[in-house]
Amino acid sequence: MTVQVPPTGLSTPERRVVFLDVDGTYLTHTGVAPDSARRAVAEARAVGHLVLLCTGRSPSELVALDDGSFDGVVAGAGAYAALADGTVVRHETIAPELLGRLLDLLDELGAAYLLETNGGLYGTPDAPATFERLLRGDEPDVELGPGLTDLVARVRTGVGIRRDDVNKVMLLDSPVPLDEVRAVVGDTMTVLRSSTARLGPRSAEIQTRGVHKGVAVEAVLSHLGVPRDASVGFGDGLNDVEMLRYVGVGVAMGGAHPDAVAAADWTTGRPEEDGLAVAFARLGLTTSA
Template sequence: MSVAMNDGARAAFLDVDGTYADHGTVPTAHAEAVRDARRAGHKVLLCTGRPESMLPAPILEAGFDGVVAAAGAWVRLDGEVLTDLRFPDDLATRVRHVLDAHDIAYLLETPDALYGPVGVDARLERRGEAAPPEILDVLQMPGDLAAVRYAKISYFDSPVPIAALRAELGPEVGILPSSYADTGDNAGEIHLAGVHKAVGMATVAEHLGISVAQVVGIGDGYNDVEMLAYAGTAVAVEGAPSAVLAEADFVIPGPAGDGIAKAFARLGMVGPA
């Protein structure tokens, strides 16, 4: 059932890493801007490639109307789950077998937890820096991953370049460079073909009964291209890849420059909608 919004209200979708937060730290101005925009009658949602299980509690609990997670495969709005897409069983098994055959480290992402092969925690540690707690705190390594129904995969330590892995896995999936860390061609994110952030955003817009013109998208990574292309108002963060900047109506500073607060002010979202 759709939830009516007035004609002046907007729904803003915020990427997390490098847009709303910087390495998990949220500027005070960003938290205040979200609070003020919601108080004015706008909807504000996180829109991330991460599964919801990997979002730090302080960010989730800061106050949002919902989450588009797993790059569009999971949508929660006002406490209701609207979308929960997982890899079909046959495809899920085939993808895991290809990754195992190449000895690629990977994390199977679900809304409730991350799952990985036994020893993937040690491989995370061997990357030269401590594995982030948002991964380790929700990581499970049950040994047998056959029963895990996942929405997306993050992988690293791949001897196979992204283009070659994409060709081997076939058209049922898409692969993007990792949005979590700058790890070059040996890390990436595998998602169902045709599932991306804009798919989740469209689900929210339909549920709210709003037009695309009322949708704001703000992001900085490769997995934000479709988000910005879909949004009525597209906002990119300085330093984003050229494909992201090409979709933007305007550009804002990153978290250190309070970019979200500046975008909301420019769009008139911090006053009555």
């Protein structure tokens, strides 16, 4: 485990707002939250810090984690943000005309994809099987944690998926290089390689250009009246880059994408190496790793 620690921790002992990516950060890549991570979040909250999930998933994909352990959520990679008391800070869905243009392309390609909304996860007929196959990768017998098995079980097919409440589209194992998708929709939408590493290099997260975790973090801090330098962010994927750049202290997890590492102030270990707990302790958010 490689840990790069700043000369000092946070500049003051005041309350911090922590933004925590899910897959590859709070959860391992097989969908399990290490006990050390659960304890670190609970201890940080117990002493007055706020801890929010900050994920590419939409709220409908977070049911397995919705147990009162967090103070709010940034979801849909910045499309949605809400506090635990139900206050919605922001919500920006994909405009129907943009979504239609994208889905026309994906249908023409014969691609499997998922539409992520606050109320449900909707997919093409082949999406659930493709999703599970990719999650298992070259380990067909691997035991996936509830954080991932719940996702597959929640995919709804056979219903109208041309919707007006879509936060983000998940393209699964694209039949063409992602650059070909970008060439068609890149003027209005961003096409990022999926932040869930197990989905592979041809899976992508697609959403309205200009919507990202950084703008949602800014909105949450403004709503709370908390200065930027009192925020901390943890992440590992491409959709974490703007968040890691924006927060007062950005921490990249072990195994993070190089762009996430470059955007962060320092790095910690992987989730399964207790990387989150180590970083919480180093920053003074908790008293022990």
